[in-house]
Amino acid sequence: xxxxxxxxxxxxxxxxxxxxxxxxxxxxxxxxxxxxxxxxxxxxxxxxxxxxxxxxxxxxxxxxxxxxxxxxxxxxxxxxxxxxxxxxxxxxxxxxxxxxxxxxxxxxxxx
Amino acid sequence: xxxxxxxxxxxxxxxxxxxxxxxxxxxxxxxxxxxxxxxxxxxxxxxxxxxxxxxxxxxxxxxxxxxxxxxxxxxxxxxxxxxxxxxxxxxxxxxxxxxxxxxxxxxxxxxxx
Numbered sequence: 001x002x003x004x005x006x007x008x009x010x011x012x013x014x015x016x017x018x019x020x021x022x023x024x025x026x027x028x029x030x031x032x033x034x035x036x037x038x039x040x041x042x043x044x045x046x047x048x049x050x051x052x053x054x055x056x057x058x059x060x061x062x063x064x065x066x067x068x069x070x071x072x073x074x075x076x077x078x079x080x081x082x083x084x085x086x087x088x089x090x091x092x093x094x095x096x097x098x099x100x101x102x103x104x105x106x107x108x109x110x111x
Numbered sequence: 112x113x114x115x116x117x118x119x120x121x122x123x124x125x126x127x128x129x130x131x132x133x134x135x136x137x138x139x140x141x142x143x144x145x146x147x148x149x150x151x152x153x154x155x156x157x158x159x160x161x162x163x164x165x166x167x168x169x170x171x172x173x174x175x176x177x178x179x180x181x182x183x184x185x186x187x188x189x190x191x192x193x194x195x196x197x198x199x200x201x202x203x204x205x206x207x208x209x210x211x212x213x214x215x216x217x218x219x220x221x222x223x224x
Contacts, residue, residue, distance in 0.1 A: 035212075043156075058211070088154060100212055102148075102156035105155070
């Protein structure tokens with residue numbers, strides 16, 4: 001069965017370190033998205049991609065970057081982790097402007 | 112800026128009873144999708160129901176149904192015959208024409224025996 005996976009599921013890091021969160025989908029979807037979830041805010045869009053070599057900034061993109069070298073993967077990089085980036089991160093994919101399917105999430109703690 | 116508003120931070124319902132979660136949104140588009148996602152303590156985001164804005168018929172999935180009022184920009188979720196497994200955070204979400212989702216802040220559903 002097609003699926004979307006994220007790794008690691010939990011990560012603790014220190015302020016200033018570079019961190020990369022992986023997202024891999026086997027749906028063969030063109031669209032991929034990264035969100036962060038914080039209490040009281042629901043999910044907010046960080047970056048998104050509509051295909052290979054395409055990346056776009058979302059609502060809360062400062063301090064994050066993504067790259068899309070193939071259809072299956074959209075890694076999210078925190079260039080220099082900050083305590084404000086402690087959050088739960090979700091990756092999602094979709095075929096078009098319709099339903100997004102979500103990964104299980106990564107809980108990131110920045111100390 | 113487009114927004115999605117869930118005005119009920121928490122709703123409590125007894126088993127077998129019905130609960131309705133409200134959601135309103137702001138948009139200038141005529142074509143879009145609306146969703147309700149369920150998030151249990153496992154954190155997994157689970158699609159409950161989807162509605163295409165150009166369809167007037169309200170979507171239904173087993174015990175879950177929506178009341179979609181396009182002119183009023185309202186999209187409520189009704190959970191019938193509530194079960195203990197329905198306890199979760201529920202998020203209302205809307206896509207724009209490019210497929211980007213915007214979420215409400217969520218409504219926590221508590222189910223009591």
